[in-house]
Amino acid sequence: MAGTIRAQYPATIRPIRINCTGRVTPSLMMRAIGKGADGVIVAG
Amino acid sequence: MLQTARTPGLNLHTYSEVEEVTGFVGNFKVKIRKKARYVNNECNGCGACWEVCPAYGYNEFNEGLNPRRAIYASFAQAVPMLAQIDMTQCIKCGLCIKACEVEAIDFDQEDEILEIEVGSIVVATGWDEYEPETGYLGYNVYPNVITQLKLERILAPNGPTVGHLKRPSDGKEPKNVLFIQCVGSRDLTRKTYCSAGVCCMISVKNTKLIKQHAPHIDVTVAYMDIRAAGKDYEEYFTASRKEGIKYIRTNVSRLQEDPETHNLKVVIQNTVGTTKLKEFEYDLVVLSCAMMPAKGIEKISSILKLEKSHDGFFKEFHSRLNPIDTKIPGIVLAGVSQGPKAISDSIVQGRAAASSLARLMMKDKYRILLIRATVDNEKCAKCGLCQLNCPYDAIKVEPDGAEVNEILCRGCGACLANCPSEAITLRYYREPQYEKQIDAILENI
Structure with missing residues (x-):
């Protein structure tokens, strides 16, 4: 989305493509934070 | 419609409602309620029954401009041509039974539930006219403020006035008519969308019809923008201007009725020419209202589990790249059920919907992705x-x-x-x- 609308976003953001935001489980988000990510954005 | 009814293998269920849809692409099971007409298929539409009927009801087809009988045909070209009884108005006097030569009338008829199996579904539920709230631009308060669809019926040769332009308050021909565009549309407090230029073009058409019928009537259109995008549309609009129809780019500041004459005093400001507000008096005001999703769209969307866009119309798979499919395979959209559009665009989408389903149904197999x-x-x-x-x-x-x-x-x-x-x-x-x-x-x- 950010790409198609030509939005600028910080280079430190690492996107992971997921079929549907409904697929995101709390454990995945917690894992990312546990591994040192500052935050998780669920967008779609 | 007549051709549809005559095509072998094509079943037409009028005066019916879809109650339930289960299954999936290729194997939908549909439950249809065929509402009781209280008239069986022996009816040949001769009209002997409604000539003797003493009870009257609201004429939906003529937008309530004239009454209809309690036993009636929904409109003159209805297919199949069968009479039906409005049981909320019927007094069960039995005069129609005596008048009917083919013994078609049956007061004890009940709703019939049909269960059919279909491979795919086209949703073509159409639209309804936006109804302004009472008092907005005098609607429902002043008798000579009417909506575009009412004017359509007044101008129709088979309508209540047999095509003669007459205003509702006194039945006299108006000397001047004002069309107000964008009623309910392009309005942040009502509907934000533009009805794809349909209301513009209906107004242009009706101004031309009025001028053709009675060239002495003065016709004015108060518009925000005339959206005449499409083949020959701009030329049609230009032709209307050449016929002497006045187009004023304005919003209506005030609309009040003269209680004695029922004429309407309208304050408008020509934003293209002068900048001052001016009061004009019109005999008849026509509100060109937005297109709305058809009444009952909520029910169909919950039966088919279809999503709706923010404007209330059915949501397509992709607004630019795939405006026909829905998110459910085997269910496609046609016409205004997907969004406001004119007749030619509706035909394009209807044919596209039919051929996309034909392509799907001609194969014996349906391929799915393994991501399940x-x-x-x-x-x-x-x-x-x-x-x-x-x-x-x-x-x-x-x-x-x-x-x-x-x-x-x-x-x-x-x-x-x-x-x-x-x-x-x-x-x-x-x-x-x-x-x-x-x-x-x-x-x-």
């Missing part, structure tokens, strides 16, 4: 959360555990994110795969 939810029945606790969260109605809790319908399932994964027992996995998108991705991305932090 799978259930480990040993882990499943049959709690039903997956069934509750499935947007496609693809997962059902059975006695042996949850079961996924692989055709309905779109592989979104909403079920597995909600599964407390972690019994569901999504093929090719399993939890460990994401965990590995997250680990790899965050390795160097």
Whole structure:
């Protein structure tokens, strides 16, 4: 989305493509934070 | 419609409602309620019954401009041409039974439920006119403020005034008429969308019709922008201006009635020419209202589990690249059910919908992606959360555990994110795969 609308976003953001935001489980988000990510954005 | 009724193998169910749809592409089961007409198929539409009927009801076809009998044909060209009885108005006097030569009238008829199996569904529910709230631009308060559809009926040769332009308050021909565009549309407090230029073009057409019929009538159109995009539309608009119809770019500041003459005093400001507000007096005001999703769209959307866009019309698969399909395979949209559009665009979409389904139905096989939810029945606790969260109605809790319908399932994964027992996995998108991705991305932090 950010790409198609030509939005600028910080280079430190690492996107992971997921079929549907409904697929995101709390454990995945917690894992990312546990591994040192500052935050998780669920967008779609 | 007549051709539809005559085509062999094509079944037309009029005066019917879809009650329930189950199944999936290729195997839909549809329950249809055929409402009781209290007239059987022996009826040949001769009209002997409504000539003797003493009870009257609201004439839906003529927008209530004149009454109709309690036994009536919905409109003159109805297919099939069968009479029907409005039981809310019928006094059961039995005069129609005596008048009917083919013994078609049956007061005891009941609704009939039909169950049919179909492979695919086209949703073409059409539109209704936006009804302004009472008092807005004098609607429902002043008799000579009418909507565009009422004017259509007044100008129609088979309408209540046999095509003569007469205003409702005194039945006299108006000396001047004002059309107000964008009523309810392009309005942040009402409908924000533009009805794709349809109301503009209906107004242009009706101004031309009025001028053709009675050139001495003074016709003015108060508009925001005339949206005449389309083949020959701009030329049609220009032709209307050449015929002497005045177009004023303005918003209507005030509209009040003269209580004695029922004429309407309208304050407008020509924003293209002068900048001062001016009061004009008109005999008849026509509100050119927005197109709205048809009444009953809520019911159809809940029966078919179709999404709607923010404007209330059915949501297509992709507004630019695929405006015909819905998110459910085998269900497609045609015409204004998807969004406001003119007749030619509706025909284009209707044909596209039909041919896209023909392509789908001609094959014996239906290909699906393998990205589907799978259930480990040993882990499943049959709690039903997956069934509750499935947007496609693809997962059902059975006695042996949850079961996924692989055709309905779109592989979104909403079920597995909600599964407390972690019994569901999504093929090719399993939890460990994401965990590995997250680990790899965050390795160097």
